[in-house]
Amino acid sequence: MQIGFIGLGAMGSAMAGRLLAAGHEVHVWNRTPQRSEALRARGATVEATPAQAASRSQVVVTMVADDAALASVTFGDHGIAAGLANGAVHVGMSTVGVDAARDAAARHQAAGQRYVSVPVFGRPEAAAQGKLFLMAAGAQADLEAVSPVLDQLGQATRTIGPEPWQANLVKLLGNFMLMSMVETLAETGVVAERAGIAPATVVEALTGTIFNAPPYQNYGASIAAQRFRPAGFGLPLAQKDNRLLLAATDALGIPVPLASLLHDRFLAVRARGIGEGYDLSALAIGALADAGLRWNGQ
Amino acid sequence: MQIGFIGLGAMGSAMAGRLLAAGHEVHVWNRTPQRSEALRARGATVEATPAQAASRSQVVVTMVADDAALASVTFGDHGIAAGLANGAVHVGMSTVGVDAARDAAARHQAAGQRYVSVPVFGRPEAAAQGKLFLMAAGAQADLEAVSPVLDQLGQATRTIGPEPWQANLVKLLGNFMLMSMVETLAETGVVAERAGIAPATVVEALTGTIFNAPPYQNYGASIAAQRFRPAGFGLPLAQKDNRLLLAATDALGIPVPLASLLHDRFLAVRARGIGEGYDLSALAIGALADAGLRWNGQ
């Protein structure tokens, strides 16, 4: 299959590599061209613009950093919309806001083009092995058209609904669940420490038994060890997603007080100078500071 | 082994039954005597007082409702402390507060008696099959002395520390993690519903993939279906445990804002008349009400 792939960060590169390995012909484009070279060496065609990549593909995947990047590569000069072939489908897999997804769908539709949202859960290593979890939303026929791509990338796909933005909302909710878990583990850890019990002991006792899911175990271990770098899910990206969720829920008219609490935690942690390079687990610095506890390096 | 067992609610009965099935001689006592009869039929000796049960046992387990019940069966008239044999060990397995556990340990110690705390995670069905998770704290020698009992009841035991109350704190932290999960799922569910996606679809998409741990799946399904009765972990008991955690953290001098948020949620839900007979999952009624959504029956 001819597949366009726009956005070659750590995640995008791993996904495009997976598609190449499966025998697809992949047309790649990235804002900073150097990142395309490794994929060229693996057989990808490097294209000059998103429009050009789109014009040669049946499916175009975007995996970019944020709302602005999605709008730019899609509707900017020489963007996907300018080249998307008749009948081809744009699959937005980035973690973007509900409004950005709604906008992309509407503008594609107005141009007689097809768009679906399929954001993902998982790290680059999982992407390279086709082990992502995919949240898919859009018209049934469009989702079917892109299923060969999705099947390569994910170990499981869940269909959320007919509106592309619905999948983006579910992705934001999943990230909210992760952040809530981190805050929960952070508060648990400081209580343990103040009570004279090693946080690692408590974390292992709980996440090795009743809470034996990988996210609990991984975040729990990082928080207990105060190992806040390097970033897996970067703190600033997580903060962005928290803001996107709050924007979506505000528009829906719903209070989500736990997400509000997380919003204030992000701000307090970042006001202490914790940002780029730090993992979401560094959110725990909020609970540590409020408990009068020190953390590594400070 | 001669084992005293005090407190025959759903959980205590299942645990005592497990010990009987394993061939131990179990001396039972319950405040309302009728509950002893089913165990008598299975071979237990029904004793007239906790003191009498204690006097005939090497290990005495308590599994009672709250701090007051623990103090009463242990240090009240004809309580355990009045009968505990020289060298025997009292194993407190109830979910009680840190102060109650500290008090029990101190008073037993002052009397030259041995006490350990081993609160449990799991439902009665798990107890009947010896599949509980056990959090154990106390003197090493005392924990070893009771290990034949623990091995029968639990699929895994974690040693928390030398002070019995430390295990009770970890139990309260584990329950806090459950309540935090419930609030997270509740907020997730109302966002889904207001966005026109069935809560069950979102819950399954997330707890069938990245959050694939049983508590997520079970609470998520209950919340999505608004199935708040019958109670597994009863709402009033959960509220009690939240209060015990806040009392412990207040004494330690630590803010736990997520636990505070839960505290206010419990109050708001109970002020709507939701209490006895409802499960912890009914905490979701708080998020539903604040989103202007109705729930089954109201």
Added chain:
Amino acid sequence: MQIGFIGLGAMGSAMAGRLLAAGHEVHVWNRTPQRSEALRARGATVEATPAQAASRSQVVVTMVADDAALASVTFGDHGIAAGLANGAVHVGMSTVGVDAARDAAARHQAAGQRYVSVPVFGRPEAAAQGKLFLMAAGAQADLEAVSPVLDQLGQATRTIGPEPWQANLVKLLGNFMLMSMVETLAETGVVAERAGIAPATVVEALTGTIFNAPPYQNYGASIAAQRFRPAGFGLPLAQKDNRLLLAATDALGIPVPLASLLHDRFLAVRARGIGEGYDLSALAIGALADAGLRWNGQ
């Protein structure tokens, strides 16, 4: 003095009337022209566009509903910027966001025009009597140029700083203080009621003695009597201002947890269908509902 006045809601009409009564020549414009008639009868000149009003004035005041209205009357077709005379000053007195004010200042400046922000505290009756409190920010010379207007409208003016948006931020902070007061009185009232004391008794005891400031007394009386209509400071407008403050503080990177709590209260109250026509005091419905108490009409 020749004064342009754009925006003739209850507040703008009272302010323009005050300026007319003081002998100024006032050139008015309003989106819905009928509202200009009462002022024409009092001597105002009704202009066809904001540009025309601006072209005939030394000072142009805007008193409009929100950010979008300010941008429209200022930079839209036939807007103020298209007519503002050389040396004349635009005085933005609306309650708008920090970004809107910053944008207005920058665009006027780029056009070689003068802009200051002077948002106000007070009700229309106070405006009619020149008893408003004015928060002023901008270049010193520009503020001096408009002082004859400010002196007619306000009983006191405070100079905040050289950047117009700074006054808008202070206005938002003042509104935050009002909303915080309302939440405080609401929680106080429900505690009183549940304790069997008439809320009016408690409110009077506290706001007639130690908290004897008019906002405490007025909001306290409304809350105690559950008199949530008609609107003085309308609930939806207050919610808008809370959002503007949160947008400003988010951009500054500061958590303001009390403002976050208010944000969630607004959403919860509005999700119950309370909105247009209700006063800010109706925020108390949040506390009432969470305490399981009824309110008038529901």
Added chain:
Amino acid sequence: MQIGFIGLGAMGSAMAGRLLAAGHEVHVWNRTPQRSEALRARGATVEATPAQAASRSQVVVTMVADDAALASVTFGDHGIAAGLANGAVHVGMSTVGVDAARDAAARHQAAGQRYVSVPVFGRPEAAAQGKLFLMAAGAQADLEAVSPVLDQLGQATRTIGPEPWQANLVKLLGNFMLMSMVETLAETGVVAERAGIAPATVVEALTGTIFNAPPYQNYGASIAAQRFRPAGFGLPLAQKDNRLLLAATDALGIPVPLASLLHDRFLAVRARGIGEGYDLSALAIGALADAGLRWNGQ
């Protein structure tokens, strides 16, 4: 009138001095006897025990630090209850919890004795001039019997209800209102500072106009100047009162989320080592720390 006065801290001494100056015969007792000497010099009779002071008085006032002190001087050995003359009235003016007041009333009643609660608002200087605000609750006849004492101490008395504890609850609610005001001013101040406006400018602009009540002005000035010592209303005492309010509202079954937020603020500030010697205004250190701002000395 013969008046017993138990508890001679800064507040109690000023009150007892006021009563002496008005010509009453005052029988004083204090736990640390040295504090009685200044009053002896002004004409007071120093008594050996609370019981003795009570036995010689028609009205006995208590002004002590907390619940435990009230219970001790009233029902401990040689306490007030052991000496209170037939028909005399005990006036509890301390800031104590609802349960402590309820207990005092019940035990006095069981002994056929009279008790009313009349907690006060105001500083020692106001007490010395009879300018306190008094919240009074109890049987009407009992309140009338002590009115000569109240009239000397307060510029105004409000009658709350027939149950003594109701006045204590209103006192706690008034203190809650002060703490809420402090948090509001603290958040306002950090926003100003981060926006490049001197907090003092913003505080004066708002508390010199629309919020022109003395508590706003005094706390606002302290927070703007980061003048957190010496203590007027001490931080630990304020924290104690916040806890007493939360205990009372928890018992009533009502969530008070703003009071919960304050509870967590107190803990976070105290965990930084801020405690004895600091004023309630030091609660602002929470907002400062979360905004990444420094404060005097740290």
